[in-house]
Structures are given as structure tokens and as C-alpha cells.
Amino acid sequence: MVNLLGRAGHLEEAYVLVKNMNTELDPVLWGTLLAACRLHDNIALGEEIAEFLVGKNLANSGTYIVLSNINASAGNWDGVARVRTLMKDSGVQKEPGCSSIEVNN
Known part of the structure; x- marks a missing residue:
């Protein structure tokens, strides 16, 4: 639900949903919301979420x-x-990404 709301641009609604969940802190949910902030260029909410995760x-x-x-x-x-x-x-530190390709099958 958080992903759907976030992708649709309903960031505040998704934020309230995550904050009001009666479950343990789930960094995946918060990360999903943070990614939606990136998608919709919402710096203020993105910073708030990042500060929460760091804290x-x-x-x-x-x-x-x-x-x-x-x-x-x-x-x-x-x-x-x-x-x-x-x-x-x-x-x-960010772990560097890597890619591989297959040549001749």
C-alpha cells in the first residue's frame, strides 16, 4: 500500500500510514517511502524520513x-x-555496483 500511494504521489497519506502502523520499525517501508520522495522530488519529506532512519x-x-x-x-x-x-x-560507504555481460551465449 505504501508503494502504491507513493508512486501515485500521495506521499503525505503514505507517510501517515507508515507512522500509524502498529508494527516494529521496518526500514523497508521507510525506504519505499523515501524512494517515492525521490520520484516526486519531495525534499522536505525525504529529509524528514532520512533523519528518522538515521536517528x-x-x-x-x-x-x-x-x-x-x-x-x-x-x-x-x-x-x-x-x-x-x-x-x-x-x-x-556505498558499495560499488557491478555488472556482467555474457558474450557468445
């Missing part, structure tokens, strides 16, 4: 990267620099 020790490198990308897509380069500095100061 509850649920953040991972993806949290910081998505927040950085939210700022970048909105042209907020000061925000990008702030997030990258926070990552560096916290010792968080």
Missing part, C-alpha cells in the same frame, strides 16, 4: 544515496554536499 539506526548507505539524489534532481547542490559530508563523517 533510529535504521539507515544504510542507500538511505544517504537516495537523499543525495533527491537533492541533486531538485538542483540543491548544497544539500548534496551536506549529505555526502554526513556520509563521510559517519563512515558510511
